[in-house]
Amino acid sequence: MNISLELNGRRADWDVEPGEALLDALRRHGVLSVKRGCDTASCGTCTVLLDGMPVPSCAVPAPRADGRAVTTVEGLPGEAARLGACLAAEGADQCGFCAPGLVVAVVAMSRELADPDEAAINHYLAGNLCRCGGYVSQTRAIRRYLQEAR
Amino acid sequence: MKQAGGMSEVGRSLPKIDALGLVRGTPAYTDDLAPREALCVVAVRSPHAHARILSIDATAALALPGVLAVFTWKDVPRVAVTRAGQGHPEPSPRDRFILDEYVRHVGDEAAIVAAETEEQAREAVRAVRVEYEVLAPVLDFETSLDNPVVLHPEPEIHENFPIGFEPRRNVASAYSMHVGDVDAVVAGAEVVLRRRYYTQAQQHVALEPHCACTWLDVHGRLNVMSSTQTPWHVRRIMARALEREVKEIRVVKPRIGGGFGGKQMLHGELYCALATLRTGRPAKMVYTRREVFEATNTRHPMRLDVTLGADRDGTLRAIDLEVLSDTGAYGEHALTVFMVAGAKTLPLYNKVEAVRFGGRTVYTNRVPGGAYRGYGAIQGNFALESALDELADELGLDPVALREKNMIAEGETSPIFAIMGEGTEGVEMIIESCKLPECIRRGKELIGWDAKGPRREVAPGVFRGLGMALAMQGSGIPTIDMAAATLKLNDFGSFNLLIGATDLGTGSDTILAQIAAETLGVATGDIIVYASDTDRTPFDTGAYASSTTYVSGHAVQTAALKMRQEILVEGARSLGCEPALATFDGNEVRGPDGAITLRDLSAKLLYNEHQKQLMTTGSHLCEKSPPPYMAAFAEVEVDAATGEVTLVDYVAVVDCGQAINPNLALVQVEGGLAQGIGMALWEEVVYGPQGHLRTRDLMSYKIPGREDIPSIRAELVESHEPSGPYGAKSVGEIGIDTPPAAIANAVAAAVGARVRELPVTPEKVLNGMGAPRGQNR
Ligand code: FES
Numbered sequence: 058m059n060i061s062l063e064l065n066g067r068r069a070d071w072d073v074e075p076g077e078a079l080l081d082a083l084r085r086h087g088v089l090s091v092k093r094g095c096d097t098a099s100c101g102t103c104t105v106l107l108d109g110m111p112v113p114s115c116a117v118p119a120p121r122a123d124g125r126a127v128t129t130v131e132g133l134p135g136e137a138a139r140l141g142a143c144l145a146a147e148g149a150d151q152c153g154f155c156a157p158g159l160v161v162a163v164v165a166m167s168r169e170l171a172d173p174d175e176a177a178i179n180h181y182l183a184g185n186l187c188r189c190g191g192y193v194s195q196t197r198a199i200r201r202y203l204q205e206a207r
Numbered sequence: 208m209k210q211a212g213g214m215s216e217v218g219r220s221l222p223k224i225d226a227l228g229l230v231r232g233t234p235a236y237t238d239d240l241a242p243r244e245a246l247c248v249v250a251v252r253s254p255h256a257h258a259r260i261l262s263i264d265a266t267a268a269l270a271l272p273g274v275l276a277v278f279t280w281k282d283v284p285r286v287a288v289t290r291a292g293q294g295h296p297e298p299s300p301r302d303r304f305i306l307d308e309y310v311r312h313v314g315d316e317a318a319i320v321a322a323e324t325e326e327q328a329r330e331a332v333r334a335v336r337v338e339y340e341v342l343a344p345v346l347d348f349e350t351s352l353d354n355p356v357v358l359h360p361e362p363e364i365h366e367n368f369p370i371g372f373e374p375r376r377n378v379a380s381a382y383s384m385h386v387g388d389v390d391a392v393v394a395g396a397e398v399v400l401r402r403r404y405y406t407q408a409q410q411h412v413a414l415e416p417h418c419a420c421t422w423l424d425v426h427g428r429l430n431v432m433s434s435t436q437t438p439w440h441v442r443r444i445m446a447r448a449l450e451r452e453v454k455e456i457r458v459v460k461p462r463i464g465g466g467f468g469g470k471q472m473l474h475g476e477l478y479c480a481l482a483t484l485r486t487g488r489p490a491k492m493v494y495t496r497r498e499v500f501e502a503t504n505t506r507h508p509m510r511l512d513v514t515l516g517a518d519r520d521g522t523l524r525a526i527d528l529e530v531l532s533d534t535g536a537y538g539e540h541a542l543t544v545f546m547v548a549g550a551k552t553l554p555l556y557n558k559v560e561a562v563r564f565g566g567r568t569v570y571t572n573r574v575p576g577g578a579y580r581g582y583g584a585i586q587g588n589f590a591l592e593s594a595l596d597e598l599a600d601e602l603g604l605d606p607v608a609l610r611e612k613n614m615i616a617e618g619e620t621s622p623i624f625a626i627m628g629e630g631t632e633g634v635e636m637i638i639e640s641c642k643l644p645e646c647i648r649r650g651k652e653l654i655g656w657d658a659k660g661p662r663r664e665v666a667p668g669v670f671r672g673l674g675m676a677l678a679m680q681g682s683g684i685p686t687i688d689m690a691a692a693t694l695k696l697n698d699f700g701s702f703n704l705l706i707g708a709t710d711l712g713t714g715s716d717t718i719l720a721q722i723a724a725e726t727l728g729v730a731t732g733d734i735i736v737y738a739s740d741t742d743r744t745p746f747d748t749g750a751y752a753s754s755t756t757y758v759s760g761h762a763v764q765t766a767a768l769k770m771r772q773e774i775l776v777e778g779a780r781s782l783g784c785e786p787a788l789a790t791f792d793g794n795e796v797r798g799p800d801g802a803i804t805l806r807d808l809s810a811k812l813l814y815n816e817h818q819k820q821l822m823t824t825g826s827h828l829c830e831k832s833p834p835p836y837m838a839a840f841a842e843v844e845v846d847a848a849t850g851e852v853t854l855v856d857y858v859a860v861v862d863c864g865q866a867i868n869p870n871l872a873l874v875q876v877e878g879g880l881a882q883g884i885g886m887a888l889w890e891e892v893v894y895g896p897q898g899h900l901r902t903r904d905l906m907s908y909k910i911p912g913r914e915d916i917p918s919i920r921a922e923l924v925e926s927h928e929p930s931g932p933y934g935a936k937s938v939g940e941i942g943i944d945t946p947p948a949a950i951a952n953a954v955a956a957a958v959g960a961r962v963r964e965l966p967v968t969p970e971k972v973l974n975g976m977g978a979p980r981g982q983n984r
């Protein structure tokens with residue numbers, strides 16, 4: 058079926074399968090920052106903004122993106138560069154597989170929460186798993202990013 | 208800017224060189240880079256834990272649109288291989304085929320389908336009709352030895368050298384060694400403690416699932432891109448399995464989304480190759496998370512029997528460690544993981560009069576065991592460090608004091624170093640760096656060991672307890688791990704660093720560039736790293752056994768020293784002076800009468816005078832394996848009514864020698880701790896009564912999330928390993944080793960419940976509290 062969405066600020070007209078996940082449709086169309094880390098909407102590596110709300114794109118049927126705005130890390134280059142610099146400065150980035158989804162989620166959080174403390178950050182980002190680090194360096198980097206963003 | 212010790216690049220927390228690209232989502236992993244037109248390869252997987260395949264009917268599947276091929280065991284060479292990515296010849300038994308007539312665990316490959324799209328391939332998988340003769344499975348590893356059900360009756364399988372392989376008895380490997388007369392020393396000891404511990408199967412859960420793709424290049428050679436830790440081992444094992452020459456295959460490793468040992472085995476590579484070789488088309492295989500759980504590997508579960516003989520004053524006199532290890536359906540890393548349970552724990556307490564280690568690994572119809580960070584050391588550590596705590600309790604000693612009295616120190620050795628290698632003999636080694644006393648002192652201070660005391664009631668029925676554990680690991684496998692690096696000088700002064708070392712996300716590309724830059728005297732930004740390509744970079748055994756910094760780092764340093772010398776010689780020639788009179792500071796070559804910058808010299812060398820390419824190669828064979836050390840302290844809170852354990856604080860102080868990049872070293876420790884905490888408290892691969900996995904996704908198998916991990920505080924102590932590059936040892940694995948023991952010890956301190964079977968669940972804590980005190984404390 059045909060859908061038309063706003064992908065990272067540009068209109069995209071796609072032919073998708075009715076049962077296809079938005080994640081798979083994105084990757085099929087060359088949007089490769091979104092990753093598949095699980096089968097059960099549990100890991101957050103596929104996080105995108107759907108009309109500004111962070112969602113696991115593996116759990117969103119592609120047809121539901123029809124007429125809506127989808128944002129991936131490719132559409133957030135400035136935020137990705139700034140958060141990326143903070144992650145790198147803390148040594149918090151390891152394999153990087155979780156990073157694009159994390160950036161998207163952090164951007165959503167920074168728009169939604171005024172001044173989140175550590176517990177609020179951990180709660181908001183609970184769905185974004187990382188297997189390489191112990192989260193503490195990541196949290197330090199995220200706080201630094203939020204501070205710099207203010 | 209020069210730092211302490213005169214170093215300007217080593218010892219700096221530089222950002223990872225690939226960090227920004229990865230955060231931006233630049234295509235970098237295998238599935239991002241696989242050719243768009245690649246066929247999708249999907250396996251037909253066994254629904255039975257143990258069965259013989261009577262027939263496979265692929266007619267209906269082949270008739271479906273887009274389906275190009277279906278492979279069964281009859282279509283593949285009958286060559287026994289191991290899938291363990293280890294040196295040649297492998298210390299794991301060759302007990303596997305690309306596809307076999309038997310399936311030995313739920314999820315084992317019965318057939319392989321290749322189709323144009325993933326949907327079509329999955330449709331075809333459902334259409335393949337497999338008729339099975341279901342066989343009785345062996346699911347309990349304690350009943351495997353000499354069980355009438357034999358997992359591996361096939362005649363072609365074999366060991367490459369004596370590893371105690373007895374497939375008719377379901378034994379994949381066996382080993383024993385002793386120093387002194389353990390029984391006699393135990394008999395004469397004032398106190399004897401005998402305890403049995405169990406460790407569970409843990410899954411790596413690298414967030415990037417296993418993935419491989421293959422294609423034929425213009426020369427008709429088979430190209431393989433794989434999310435692997437060991438490109439050279441993959442190439443060699445593929446050549447054997449496919450009955451091809453090694454030279455016909457190229458293996459490339461792109462960015463890897465985490466490995467932790469889980470990518471030290473071959474998975475999809477061989478199946479993609481079947482499809483590409485048959486059709487001439489590129490092919491890729493991307494594992495689902497369920498397939499990662501059902502059909503890759505886990506940590507080997509173990510039963511560990513510890514006997515300690517000691518005197519009342521806390522002098523440890525004998526240690527006996529007897530291990531039964533469950534290698535599941537295939538013997539991947541069976542011998543070596545099991546040996547490391549002793550080899551990288553027992554030398555911690557080197558002053559004993561007698562020490563014995565032995566046991567077996569046995570087959571069961573479960574997911575095969577494999578390499579996993581810690582590699583046996585975490586299992587051995589849980590048993591030994593728990594037992595020491597139990598002994599301290601019995602003797603009425605502070606657990607720290609007991610360890611301090613008996614632990615290894617700088618300038619000392621252990622006979623075990625020479626006796627036990629990984630699958631072979633080891634090498635003698637004097638410990639030249641061991642900062643355990645500093646690690647302990649600092650760790651006690653950070654956790655408040657003396658101030659808080661072992662146990663406090665913080666609310667009615669809620670207790671806090673402190674526990675600790677020491678750990679050691681290694682730095683590469685002596686006489687086996689070999690790495691090489693090539694440096695190429697480019698016009699206008701930059702260098703290509705070509706390395707076989709495989710960065711799995713650890714940052715090893717970055718730290719190896721730092722070592723090259725330090726040695727050359729240039730900035731790390733002038734080093735362009737290209738890694739892990741069997742055609743285009745020199746050899747490296749791979750990223751495992753905590754080898755990259757120590758072994759590959761050495762190779763890089765050697766290549767860079769040679770490059771310095773060549774630059775000096777060419778610079779002197781250009782200046783018209785003797786090389787002995789010239790100096791090179793990374794920026795310019797200076798002679799008595801003038802100087803030439805590296806920038807100018809490098810351009811001249813390629814375009815203008817005495818034209819030649821400067822290219823140097825260093826290789827390094829690991830000759831010893833200096834252990835990194837760690838002291839770790841856990842504070843837990845236990846609700847005595849529910850048995851619920853909350854980790855409140857975890858402090859880890861590590862001696863990894865000189866950290867090449869302190870931030871990256873620390874996050875290695877933190878990441879290892881998180882996985883170790885997961886193993887201590889939650890993670891467990893669970894099976895149903897027929898051998899079906901109950902934990903096959905991230906909902907049923909819990910890895911630590913960010914709300915589960917408390918304040919982890921990792922620190923590095925100052926240390927210098929004389930045999931390491933710039934004083935470095937390894938840091939990749941040590942972080943994972945301590946949490947199971949330290950947390951179990953803290954729980955015992957808090958509420959008296961001694962949990963000897965991982966993970967430490969509320970039920971086990973409650974059960975432990977119910978037992979009479981004398982047995983527990
Ligand atoms: S892929 Fe794991 S949450 Fe979507």
Ligand code: FES
Nearest residue numbers: 152155187188189
């Ligand atoms: S950096 Fe590897 S999963 Fe987060």
